[in-house]
Amino acid sequence: MKQLFLILFLTSLYFSCDSQSQPNQSSTRQPASTATQEVTISGKVKFPQQGYIVLSELQQNGFKNLDSVQLKKDNTYTLKNKAGEAGFYMLNFFDKQKVLLIVDTKNLTVDADGNSPAGNYSLKGSKDAEDLQKITKLQNELQAKVSGLEGKFQAANAKKDEKEKLKLQQQYFGMQAEFVGKLKEQMRQIGPTLASWYATNLLNPEEEYVFLDSLNKGFQKQIPNSHYVKEFNQKLDQYKNVVSIGQQAPEITLDSPEGKQVSLSSLRGKYVLIDFWASWCGPCRHENPNVVRMYNKFKGKNFEIFGVSLDKSKDKWLEAIKADGLSWVHVSDLQYWQSAGAKLYNVQGIPATFLVDPNGKVIAKNLRGQALEDKLDQVLAQK
Helix, strand or coil, rough: CCCCCCCCCCCHHHEEEEECCCCCCCCCCCCCCCCCEEEEEEEEEECCCCCCCEEEECCEEEEEEEEECCCCCCCEEEEEEEEEECCEEEEECCCCCEEEEECCCEEEEEEEECCCCCCCCCCCHHHHHHHHHHHHHHHHHHHHHHHHHHHHHHHHHHHCCCCHHHHHHHHHHHHHHHHHHHHHHHHHHHHHHHHHHHHCCCCCCCCHHHHHHHHHHHHHHHCCCHHHHHHHHHHHHCCCCCCCCCCCCCCCCEEEECCCEEEEHHHHCCCCEEEEEECCCHHHHHHHHHHHHHHHHCCCCEEEEEEEEECHHHHHHHHHHHHHCCCCEEECCCCCHHHHHHHHHCEECCCEEEEEECCCCCEECCHHHHHHHHHHHHHHCCC
């Protein structure tokens, strides 16, 4: 699913490489809402700075500036805007602190520190805006944690400390799982509102389809005319036919690095991890050391990996295989997101994995790190 707010949600870059967030894809940002009523946004700044406070609205090509003011002598400000349908806006305090808002027809009070990207702020006047603040707070907390891990991971990578890298990866997956759990609970508390719609962009729709489909039913009752909801409903439809656990794994036949066609069915009789990845996908490359370790542990126990690359360049594909030490079966048609294999499995983001049993049935999806190792320990112990 397209990460509509990718510029705001930097941590999503660590989660997966998304088909809709890649270059040359059409945008889903919507035009400005039809202006019908004047809305006032005002407040006070705790740490005044030189410059302007700028109000901008998310439109088709990004945020467009609508109004700007300087602080008054008492460190207060007032901005006015014509608003109709609720939409997403940004308050930029002196290029020091940015606050994402949902603005509808209600006046808002936004008090802010104004001197730091991590500065505090408070909201009054709109439940949607207040709920959005709760969501962005969770984002910021995760981003801070992940940023700290990223520095440690780069240091471990420079030292070629594989043990430390695996340890950090496990910490990351734990953070990710904790974030998803907290986010879903927050969305349940908020209910089917525009703030919850924003949060849907932070979840993997393939893994969370049941949850998102349930939420969408609430959207249809509460805000059926919102263009955001109409767009979300259309996007969710594409996940109805994803390859599910218990289903027979569709056949994939693509070229190997040597140019010979290799079929998934040629590995029938083994447990097979179908691994969708690409050389250009940072999260995939970060996960590869873990997959290599797993492969080395289980490769003599009726286990194989069937790597399906979404690369465009054969040279880069082969370079990544060699650099990361990926010594299993590899195939690709070098068609990027138009990969026949990715389309067949309705892969919308990578890395994506499907664990297939010896009879060709999907028994698990999108397992990483310890979860993948535990599953392989479980099924291979039965052999």
